[in-house]
Amino acid sequence: MKAKIRILDMFSGRYTVLINEEDAKEAKLHPDDLVKIEAGKKAVYGSVALSNLVEKGEVGISRDILDLHNFSEGETVSVIPAGTPESVRYIKKKMRGEKLRKVEIESIVRDIVDRKLRDIEISSFVTALEINGLDMDEIAALTIAMAETGDMLDIDRKPIMDVHSIGGVPGNKTNILVVPIVAAAGLTIPKTSSRAITSAAGTADVVEVFANVSFSLDEIKRIVEKVGACLVWGGALNLAPADDITIKAERALSIDPTGLMLASIMSKKYAMGSQYVLIDIPTGKGVKVETVEEARSLARDFIELGKRLGQYVEVAITYGGQPIGHTVGPALEAREALSALMTGRGPGSLIEKATGLAGILLEMGGVAPAGTGKKMAKEILESGKAWEKMKEIIEAQGGDSNIKPEEIPIGDKTYTFTAATSGYVTAIDNRAITAIARAAGAPEDKGAGIELYVKVGEKVKEGDPLFTIHAEHEARLDQAIVLARRTEPIRIEGMVLQRIGNI
Numbered sequence: 066m067k068a069k070i071r072i073l074d075m076f077s078g079r080y081t082v083l084i085n086e087e088d089a090k091e092a093k094l095h096p097d098d099l100v101k102i103e104a105g106k107k108a109v110y111g112s113v114a115l116s117n118l119v120e121k122g123e124v125g126i127s128r129d130i131l132d133l134h135n136f137s138e139g140e141t142v143s144v145i146p147a148g149t150p151e152s153v154r155y156i157k158k159k160m161r162g163e164k165l166r167k168v169e170i171e172s173i174v175r176d177i178v179d180r181k182l183r184d185i186e187i188s189s190f191v192t193a194l195e196i197n198g199l200d201m202d203e204i205a206a207l208t209i210a211m212a213e214t215g216d217m218l219d220i221d222r223k224p225i226m227d228v229h230s231i232g233g234v235p236g237n238k239t240n241i242l243v244v245p246i247v248a249a250a251g252l253t254i255p256k257t258s259s260r261a262i263t264s265a266a267g268t269a270d271v272v273e274v275f276a277n278v279s280f281s282l283d284e285i286k287r288i289v290e291k292v293g294a295c296l297v298w299g300g301a302l303n304l305a306p307a308d309d310i311t312i313k314a315e316r317a318l319s320i321d322p323t324g325l326m327l328a329s330i331m332s333k334k335y336a337m338g339s340q341y342v343l344i345d346i347p348t349g350k351g352v353k354v355e356t357v358e359e360a361r362s363l364a365r366d367f368i369e370l371g372k373r374l375g376q377y378v379e380v381a382i383t384y385g386g387q388p389i390g391h392t393v394g395p396a397l398e399a400r401e402a403l404s405a406l407m408t409g410r411g412p413g414s415l416i417e418k419a420t421g422l423a424g425i426l427l428e429m430g431g432v433a434p435a436g437t438g439k440k441m442a443k444e445i446l447e448s449g450k451a452w453e454k455m456k457e458i459i460e461a462q463g464g465d466s467n468i469k470p471e472e473i474p475i476g477d478k479t480y481t482f483t484a485a486t487s488g489y490v491t492a493i494d495n496r497a498i499t500a501i502a503r504a505a506g507a508p509e510d511k512g513a514g515i516e517l518y519v520k521v522g523e524k525v526k527e528g529d530p531l532f533t534i535h536a537e538h539e540a541r542l543d544q545a546i547v548l549a550r551r552t553e554p555i556r557i558e559g560m561v562l563q564r565i566g567n568i
């Protein structure tokens with residue numbers, strides 16, 4: 066059917082196409098049908114919504130479509146019903162636990178990027194991966210397909226370093242310190258991050274508090290050639306475009322299937338042209354990888370995948386048994402990260418992890434002799450050189466480098482939990498902390514989250530403050546308080562764990 070474009074002032078998170086009800090009846094189109102909008106060489110796929118918001122002979126398109134496709138108001142297009150894409154057959158193959166061939170994986174990724182596959186089919190694919198997994202051949206094919214369906218960056222400054230955490234641990238603002246430390250040593254590190262997947266704040270969500278994170282690839286090239294680093298959101302770019310789409314499904318289900326995680330991370334590193342990649346695998350109770358054995362196996366997968374992509378990969382297995390630092394949530398984590406960079410001091414877990422990872426990168430990049438990297442990283446941090454570099458990155462990304470961490474706005478609706486008994490903190494439940502911070506509104510509400518006053522092993526007296534929940538809305542605070550009461554995220558035990566009498 067022929068129709069005139071009407072640009073609708075709406076973002077729906079998917080390619081929505083509004084069809085007038087009468088036209089739909091004639092064209093036998095129903096809600097959520099897939100249609101192809103075509104004008105000459107231009108073609109885009111969208112999901113049908115019926116509405117009389119558009120007149121007969123008009124087709125309404127949401128602004129999501131305009132991000133990557135230039136249709137103009139009043140333009141005449143053809144609206145063609147599109148059948149179920151071929152790739153759905155391959156998704157069902159994976160549901161049955163069968164191995165996918167390279168071309169079948171490429172077909173799925175292509176259809177995800179072309180928006181031929183919609184939320185329902187993408188969630189089914191992610192679920193099938195969660196249940197049946199992928200072998201290394203499939204992961205390599207998925208990684209390269211994800212990278213090659215998007216733009217690739219070609220940065221001149223070599224060697225190009227990169228660091229990426231598999232995530233999962235609350236408060237993991239580590240790489241916001243690692244990147245400026247490594248760049249301050251003269252190495253190039255074009256860091257891309259995703260937004261939160263299972264946590265209450267992804268690194269992109271945190272950095273967005275004090276700088277822009279959405280850039281085109283050309284802008285990133287300019288920033289990195291100028292200051293040697295960046296801290297940007299992978300999802301804004303046409304960089305491995307399937308990644309942010311599948312991450313949306315992962316976030317909805319709060320899962321991160323191993324094979325998809327490997328491909329998601331390494332596709333971004335491959336697209337950035339990174340040559341030396343350090344992967345951080347937080348390991349412990351309540352994170353994605355619970356045992357060192359599992360972490361070592363995943364490490365081998367990352368190293369093997371790197372080999373197939375021509376990238377040198379090292380892996381750091383790090384302590385993930387409790388939150389990193391004292392803050393969880395975008396604005397609270399931004400305060401802590403910037404303060405640590407500015408003063409060179411901060412919570413032990415944050416400083417130790419950041420200088421540990423940065424130290425490895427300094428050795429991988431050849432600027433620190435083996436075994437001296439962590440010491441050099443500490444000097445770069447304590448000397449203020451890392452902060453100088455961070456100010457350059459913030460400026461280059463359109464932020465205000467005169468920022469004062471304590472002036473970063475945080476949620477002013479607060480509630481503080483105190484210790485019910487004296488004793489020692491024996492555990493902090495990562496999943497509960499993340500759930501409470503998300504109930505309080507993080508990461509969408511930047512100021513929402515949790516401020517921790519204690520960590521595992523510390524002694525507390527009855528009545529001591531344990532943590533404060535921050536929210537931007539009373540209703541969210543109330544929800545978070547209820548959840549905190551139910552889950553009791555911080556366990557305190559006297560040293561007498563049990564008394565066994567003459568029973």
Ligand SMILES: O=P(O)(O)OC[C@H]1O[C@H](OP(=O)(O)O)[C@H](O)[C@@H]1O
Pocket residue numbers: 228229230231232233234237240241257258259260261262263264265266267268269321
């Ligand atoms: O913790 P969850 O939300 O599951 O994983 C997502 C987080 O892990 C990675 O961290 P980094 O960018 O390497 O610092 C991603 O980029 C993202 O920030």
Ligand SMILES: O=c1cc[nH]c(=O)[nH]1
Pocket residue numbers: 230231232258259262321325326327329330
């Ligand atoms: O970027 C990331 C980080 C963790 N898991 C993913 O799938 N992607």
